[in-house]
Amino acid sequence: MSGNPYQDDHGNKDATITNPDGASGGMVASPGSDAKKHTAEAYLIGDSMTGGYGKTGPDILHDCTIAVNKGEIAVIVGPNGAGKSTAMKATFGMLNLRQGAVRLDGEDITDLSPQDRVIKGMGFVPQTQNIFTSMTVEENLEMGAFIRTDDFRDTMDQVFDLFPILKEKRRQPAGELSGGQRQQVAVGRALMTRPKVLLLDEPTAGVSPIVMDELFDRIIEVARTGISILMVEQNARQALEIADQGYVLVQGANAHTGTGKALLGDAEVRKSFLGG
Amino acid sequence: MDFLNAIVALSNFVLVPAIAYGSQLAIGALGVTLIYGILRFSNFAHGDTMAFGTMVVVLVTWLFQSWGISLGPLPTALLALPFGIAACALLVLGTDRAVYKFYRAQKAKPVILVIVSMGVMFIMNSVVRFIIGPDEQRFADGERFIITAREFKQMTGLREGLALKSTQGLTVITAVIVVALLFWFLNRTRTGKSMRAYSDNEDLALLSGINPERVVMITWLIVAALATIAGTLYGLDKSFKPFTYFQLLLPIFASAIVGGLGSPLGAIAGGFVIAFSEVTITYAWKKVLVYLMPESLEPSGLVQLLSTDYKFAVSFAILLVVLLFKPTGLFKGKSV
Numbered sequence: 289m290s291g292n293p294y295q296d297d298h299g300n301k302d303a304t305i306t307n308p309d310g311a312s313g314g315m316v317a318s319p320g321s322d323a324k325k326h327t328a329e330a331y332l333i334g335d336s337m338t339g340g341y342g343k344t345g346p347d348i349l350h351d352c353t354i355a356v357n358k359g360e361i362a363v364i365v366g367p368n369g370a371g372k373s374t375a376m377k378a379t380f381g382m383l384n385l386r387q388g389a390v391r392l393d394g395e396d397i398t399d400l401s402p403q404d405r406v407i408k409g410m411g412f413v414p415q416t417q418n419i420f421t422s423m424t425v426e427e428n429l430e431m432g433a434f435i436r437t438d439d440f441r442d443t444m445d446q447v448f449d450l451f452p453i454l455k456e457k458r459r460q461p462a463g464e465l466s467g468g469q470r471q472q473v474a475v476g477r478a479l480m481t482r483p484k485v486l487l488l489d490e491p492t493a494g495v496s497p498i499v500m501d502e503l504f505d506r507i508i509e510v511a512r513t514g515i516s517i518l519m520v521e522q523n524a525r526q527a528l529e530i531a532d533q534g535y536v537l538v539q540g541a542n543a544h545t546g547t548g549k550a551l552l553g554d555a556e557v558r559k560s561f562l563g564g
Numbered sequence: 565m566d567f568l569n570a571i572v573a574l575s576n577f578v579l580v581p582a583i584a585y586g587s588q589l590a591i592g593a594l595g596v597t598l599i600y601g602i603l604r605f606s607n608f609a610h611g612d613t614m615a616f617g618t619m620v621v622v623l624v625t626w627l628f629q630s631w632g633i634s635l636g637p638l639p640t641a642l643l644a645l646p647f648g649i650a651a652c653a654l655l656v657l658g659t660d661r662a663v664y665k666f667y668r669a670q671k672a673k674p675v676i677l678v679i680v681s682m683g684v685m686f687i688m689n690s691v692v693r694f695i696i697g698p699d700e701q702r703f704a705d706g707e708r709f710i711i712t713a714r715e716f717k718q719m720t721g722l723r724e725g726l727a728l729k730s731t732q733g734l735t736v737i738t739a740v741i742v743v744a745l746l747f748w749f750l751n752r753t754r755t756g757k758s759m760r761a762y763s764d765n766e767d768l769a770l771l772s773g774i775n776p777e778r779v780v781m782i783t784w785l786i787v788a789a790l791a792t793i794a795g796t797l798y799g800l801d802k803s804f805k806p807f808t809y810f811q812l813l814l815p816i817f818a819s820a821i822v823g824g825l826g827s828p829l830g831a832i833a834g835g836f837v838i839a840f841s842e843v844t845i846t847y848a849w850k851k852v853l854v855y856l857m858p859e860s861l862e863p864s865g866l867v868q869l870l871s872t873d874y875k876f877a878v879s880f881a882i883l884l885v886v887l888l889f890k891p892t893g894l895f896k897g898k899s900v
Contacts (some may be wrong), residue, residue: 294672304821304887306674307604310765403773412771420764423757430754431761435773477772 330355330391331516332410332485334379337388341374347386348374349540354518356485356533361507361517363531363548365524365561371540372520373415373489379518380412380487381405392485407435411483415490415520418474421463425454428462428473432480440480447476450506468499472506485516492523504530525562528552536561570855572724576713577851582843583836584732584801587739590835591794592812593819594746594828595787601763601826602783603664605677610791610816612688615809617652617792618799619696621645622703629705637707637730641796648796653788659684660784668780685810692806700805704731724855731800742793743832746786750828755782763826811876815842818879822886824893833894838879846872 300306333355340348348371356362364372377383379390381402389398392408400408420428429447433440448455451472457465462473471491478486491507492500500523508530511517521527528534531548536557544557551557592614599607607613624644634640663684667677710733713725750756762769762779770776795809802808819838823830849867857863870877886893 292670294667294670294676297673297675300673300675302675304817304825305606305678307600307826308674309826310763311604311674403770406771406773414767414771417765418768420761420768422764423760427757427761430757431769431772431774434754434758434761477768481773 331358331393332356332379332518333391334375335389335391337375337378337383337385337390339378339383339385339387341383343384345384347540349378349383351387352378352537352541353388354379354535356516356518358516359511359514360532361511361519361530362533362535363527364518364520364535364537365527366535366537366543367561369539370537372537374540375535375537376487376489376518376520380410406481406483409481409484411478411481411486413474413478413486413488413491415493419462419470419477422461424459425462425465425473426458428477429454429480432477435481443480443482447479450479450509451476466499468495468503471495471503475506475510479510479515483515485518486510488517488519490520490522492521500526525552528562566723566855569722569724570852572716572720572722572726573852573855576724576726578840578843578847580726580728580732582840584729584735585843586836586839587735588794588798588801588835589812589815589819589839590832591739591742591790591797592816593823593831593835594743595790595794596816596820597823597826597828597831598783598787598790600820602759602779603674603677605674605681606817606825607787608678608681608813609659609685609688610787611809611811611813612685612692612806613652613656613788614791614795614798614812615692615804615806616655616688617648617788618795618804618809619692619806620651621648621792621796622696622701622799622804624648625703625705635706639704639706639731639734639800641703641705641800642734645792645796648792649789652792653785655688656784656788657781659688660780689806689810696806698806700803701799702803704800706730729801731797735797735801738793738797742790746790746828749786759783814876815839815879818883821883822893824895827893827895830893830895837894838882841882842875842878845869845878846875 297306333353335353337349337352338347340346352371352375354362354364354375364375366372374383378385381390381397381400385398389396391397392405392410397405397408402412406412420431423431429444433443448458453469454472454476457469462470465473475486475488475491488507492503495503504526507517507519519527528548528551534546534548534551535542536544536551544551544554546554552562592610596607596610599605599610621641621644624647625641628634628640628643633643635642663680664677667680707730710728710730711726713727716727717723717725750760758769758774759779759782761772762774762776766776798812815838819834820831821834822837823832823834847868850863850865853863853867
């Protein structure tokens with residue numbers, strides 16, 4: 289691939305000698321940028337970000353700005369390959385930024401690793417492999433609260449209030465739950481650190497429309513508790529309906545920005561991304 | 565026809581030795597399965613890690629014996645065990661720091677770590693032989709039997725005796741304690757749960773703030789303890805010889821794979837499956853059959869399916885059958 293001999297498994301597919309499960313799925317922390325710019329204040333802002341995966345990878349984002357205000361929902365939509373997830377991962381320190389900055393509550397966090405950003409108050413729910421399948425629902429939540437040294441019982445109760453089904457299935461391995469319930473576990477796990485901003489990467493991918501509506505309702509409830517939410521969504525129309533702020537990305541750059549309603553009403557956005 | 569004598573003979577020559585051997589394999593396989601789960605490769609150096617830990621136990625036991633310290637009826641090796649575990653922990657942590665850490669930093673594919681562990685295996689192998697020599701060493705002392713065959717015969721008046729060696733009793737008791745402690749640790753403590761989380765999903769564990777280097781360090785510590793305990797129990801029961809420990813790799817890996825790699829419960833079940841198969845297939849059944857069959861049908865030969873020289877073939881055959889028909893092992897381990 290990259291010519292790195294350590295990354296060459298010489299065609300080994302024998303799982304008796306190497307364990308393919310649960311291994312690093314290629315999430316590489318590569319924070320950092322050289323140039324800084326200034327834009328308006330927002331709770332979390334990925335400001336004029338330009339960059340790509342790896343030190344030498346081609347740029348995927350081009351001067352892209354994503355911001356979310358306190359207690360609001362911001363949604364990133366766009367066609368396939370537009371860099372939606374990439375833009376969100378960039379705000380979480382998983383992309384090599386060559387330009388631009390990421391600020392959380394006015395503080396520059398561009399050079400922090402993803403783990404440090406979690407400590408700063410960011411929660412991230414990956415699109416896939418976002419739960420510990422072999423552990424029970426309750427253990428998943430406990431692991432979410434791993435960095436907390438105080439008593440997290442009340443937070444767990446809050447999560448159970450938000451997702452009552454999880455309380456029912458607390459002793460069941462999370463891998464045995466349905467798609468929608470797994471997503472609830474994933475969001476619940478991220479909420480256990482009491483984040484100030486929650487990043488959701490396609491939370492409704494692969495769930496039925498009914499479950500999707502319910503998940504969106506829950507996400508609105510989370511936002512009402514004062515947590516800012518930045519979300520990438522394939523279901524652009526439904527997502528924009530609940531969004532305070534919407535970002536339409538095309539080829540890694542901001543194409544349209546506005547409130548969810550405004551974007552839904554924009555004839556051009558509707559024609560190109562929402563199917564008329 | 566004499567069922568009682570047949571059962572006693574069976575227990576004496578098959579059940580008791582197989583339970584003891586199975587416990588030793590289970591503790592060994594637990595170490596292998598933990599490394600596979602957390603560090604994601606099959607540690608070929610495990611047999612020689614056991615040999616190293618046991619070697620330190622043997623040396624410290626001799627030292628204690630020369631000082632006249634003993635545990636009475638129990639083997640002195642029990643006193644020396646903590647020193648063996650400590651030395652073994654230093655060895656594996658040192659190896660991790662000097663060797664494996666470099667490859668983790670490179671995010672090397674696990675198959676490269678497998679080959680690396682083979683190199684480590686050869687080095688540990690040589691170190692052990694260099695220090696204690698390649699010969700067989702005996703270090704068991706204390707009471708040899710809980711109950712001897714003759715005492716049993718006198719007690720019950722049966723023709724067959726049932727001998728219970730103290731090392732066999734010790735092995736089973738230790739195995740139960742070790743397994744209970746390990747499962748309590750993995751399922752009830754925060755650190756144990758973080759190890760399971762890391763094994764399940766490394767990226768998510770990182771996002772949850774679990775420190776991978778700490779998880780790896782604790783894994784090595786537990787593996788060092790398990791390896792030393794397994795090696796010492798095996799050495800007490802049979803004898804200590806570095807090459808035998810290297811050979812133990814096959815039944816230990818077979819146990820871990822039969823049970824399902826990455827599953828601690830599977831490692832235990834696998835250990836007993838392998839042990840019972842090895843012992844029953846290489847046992848000369850004539851004695852038991854003589855009691856069970858009418859005189860006219862008594863076997864003239866030994867009724868031994870395979871000579872004991874072929875015991876490794878048994879593990880290997882079971883390994884092949886499991887891989888062909890139930891690749892995930894008995895306990896839903898990782899698909900192989």
